[in-house]
Amino acid sequence: MVRERDLTGRGGLIAEGTVVLDQLLRSRRFRPRSLLVLPARLDGLSERLARLPRDVPVYVAESAVFDRIAGFPVHRGVLAYAERHEEASDPLSGLREAAEGGGTVVVACGLSNHDNMGALFRNASVFGAAAVLLDDRCCDPLYRKAIRVSVGTVLTLPFVRLGSAGEIWRSLEELGFEALALSPAGTSDLRDLRSGPPRALFLGTEGEGLGEAFLRRHRSLRVAMASGLDSLNVATCAAIVLHRLYELRNP
Amino acid sequence: MVRERDLTGRGGLIAEGTVVLDQLLRSRRFRPRSLLVLPARLDGLSERLARLPRDVPVYVAESAVFDRIAGFPVHRGVLAYAERHEEASDPLSGLREAAEGGGTVVVACGLSNHDNMGALFRNASVFGAAAVLLDDRCCDPLYRKAIRVSVGTVLTLPFVRLGSAGEIWRSLEELGFEALALSPAGTSDLRDLRSGPPRALFLGTEGEGLGEAFLRRHRSLRVAMASGLDSLNVATCAAIVLHRLYELRNP
Structure with missing residues (x-):
C-alpha cells in the first residue's frame, strides 16, 4: 500500500487523474517514475502514455487490486508515482527573472490546510504568479489532497x-519586490493599488493571519467586503488580489 | 443516527460548530429545534445557549455517544438540528428590493458539488449579494458539507x-436585472464592467458551464487569466466578479 509518509520524505508524490497527469507531463521539476492504470482507461490515455519517457513502466490492474495498492478508493482510474528531478533548477533563480519582469510572487505563511494550499497554487497559476514561497510552518503542497x-x-x-516570513522578505527585498501583506484590517484598499514594482503577496494563516509586527512594517492590503463578515477563504482572497495584479500587469 | 436523507426532505438540517450556529441564531429563515453539545463545550457556549428560544432543548452527551448519534466523528463539539421557519417570508420578495437598490443576485445553474455550493454562498454573502437563485439541477445547499x-x-x-435558467431569467428580467453570464469565452472582460442596472450573475456547471444558447442571448463575461489554463474554480471565479460588482456599487 502506498503510504503518503513513505513518499514525501523522498521527494516522491502521487498524481491522480488525467488533469494532474497532464501537469506532471508538462513539469520541469517532477518526473513520472511509474503509472498504475485501470484496464478500461488504457485506450483513453493512449496519447498521454505515448508521451511518457521510455523507462517509465505502466502497470495495469483491475479496480480491487488498484484500490488496495493505492490504499484508498481511486475514482479516476490513473495514478502516477513521481519524483523530483535531481537536476531541477533552483526555484529561486526564477525570482530574479520575476523581479526584473515586474512579476508577482506569492508568500504563504503558516498555511496549514491542504485544500487551501492546493487552491492557492491553482489561483497563483491561473493569474501567472512566478513562484510560491512557503514559510516553515506551511503544510506540504505535495500532499495528495x-x-x-x-x-x-x-x-x-x-x-x-x-x-520565516521575515527571512523570506529579506530574500525578496534584495531583488526589488514590494511586500503586500493581505489582512482584513489592511490600511490600503485593493482598489487603490496601481501598477508598480514587482509584488510579493504575503498571506497569513487561516486563523490568525499575518503577525501584527509584520503588518506594521509592510504595506497592508484589504479587500473590500460587506459588513458583518471578514471571512473570505484565504485562497479566494488571494485570487481576488492576484487577479487585480494580473490586470495591472496586462492593461 | 441522524441520516441526511431523513432530514432534508422535511426542510431540516444539521448545523455543526459555533461559526454555523452563529449564523443559525441570526437567521430569519431557519430556527434551531434542538442542540447536542459535548460537556467540555458547555461553558464556552453559555452566551450562545442563553440566546436560544426557551423551547429548544440542549442535550449533553459524551464524545462516544455524540458521534454515534451524529453518525460521523464530530470535531466541533456542538450540533444543532434546525428547521425552516414556516412563516419565513418568500425569498423572492427580496428580489424586488434588490432590483430597486441596484443590487446583485447570483444564479447557479447545474452546480452539483457541495463544496462549490457552500463556497459560492460564502462569497455571495461576503460581497453583499441579495439572494442566490438555483436552477432545478443544483445540489442542495442545506446538505451538511x-x-x-x-x-x-x-x-x-x-x-x-x-x-431552468431560462425560467429564472424571465422572473429577473421583469424586475429590471441585467444578466451577466460568466464564461471563460465571455465576450466582455470583467475590467470593462461599469456600474449600471441591478445584475444577475449566472454561473454554469463545474464541467460544461452555461449552455451556448444562453450565452448567445446574454452579456457574457470573462475573467482575464494567464494563458494555458481556463481553470478557475467556479466559486472563486464568482468571488472575483462579485467583488468587482461590490466595488462598483460602493465607489
Missing part, C-alpha cells in the same frame, strides 16, 4: 520553503 | 430553487 485541489499546478508552478 | 463550507451563510442569505 493538495495536489488534487491544485489541479496539478503544484507540479508546474515553482515553489520553495524558506524559513 | 455545503452548510459547513458556507460558514453557515446558507442559513442567512436567502435562496430559492426556480426551474
